[in-house]
Amino acid sequence: MSGFKDHFSSHAAAYAAYRPAYPPQLAAWVASIVPTRGLALDVGAGSGQLSVLLAEHFDQVVAADPSLRQIESGVRHPKIDFRIATAEKCDLPDASVDLLTAAQAAHWFELPLFYAEARRLLKPGGAIVLICYAGMENRSPIEPLIDAFRLETLKQYWPTERQLVEDGYRNIHLPFEPVAAPQFFIEVEWSLPAMIGYLDTWSAIRAMERDHGRGRFESFLAELTKTWGDPHITRRIGWPLAIVAGRN
Secondary structure, eight states: OTTOOOSSGGGHHHHHHHSOOOOHHHHHHHHHTSSOOSEEEEETOTTTTTHHHHTTTSSEEEEEESOHHHHHTSOOOTTEEEEEOBTTBOOOOTTOEEEEEEESOGGGSOHHHHHHHHHHHEEEEEEEEEEEOOSOOOOSSHHHHHHHIIIIITGGGSOGGGHHHHTTTTTOOOSSEEEOOOOOEEEEEEOHHHHHHHHTTOHHHHHHHHHHTTHHHHHHHHHHHHHHOSTTOOEEEEEEOEEEEEEO
16 A cells, blocks of 8 residues: 555554544534435544444444554444555445545545545535544643653654644645534543553654664653652543534
């Protein structure tokens, strides 16, 4: 699969275990903007964090990802068909898709090719929705500490495509009729081990490890542990979602 930059297969199981879940209200909203709910295609689906929510609203969901390990880590559901495929080339018929989604994934795509494939796949009136999240809401000393690590310590290790996420997809311009989205948030109640598990899924951590091993990350985790306090205490963590949507 030419052009596929695989940042996540090596930690696919951790990705499935620790990436936060999207709010059910998000899936309800995306379902509400399409005239029919036969087939939803979730590209760059990973292990299906969004796909499983879409299955509550659509007759069928195709969860496509180019990583075999991500697909193998997906939670099986009778309405979800996991397939190995890129966002730029998915083996579905023309005008067969009611909804096309990409959650925390579109910044990795070859966007012009993806848009052309979206145009081919979407039914008239079908919708495309791109979703991402970056920084957490500042609710305690934890979030600024993590922000500094993400934006300063890891700055040189993030792939260049990641800047689209940090910009909230403001520089992604869909060649479709715009659809305004309400504000949604991911909300979790996490202990310290859950937070560490999530941080360890970041692609920049893998890049830093290749240059310096685990030392810098372990030093940061020691600081995070001290700031967190009792590791069994749960903290409410929130991420605002950035959404770019359009209609065919």
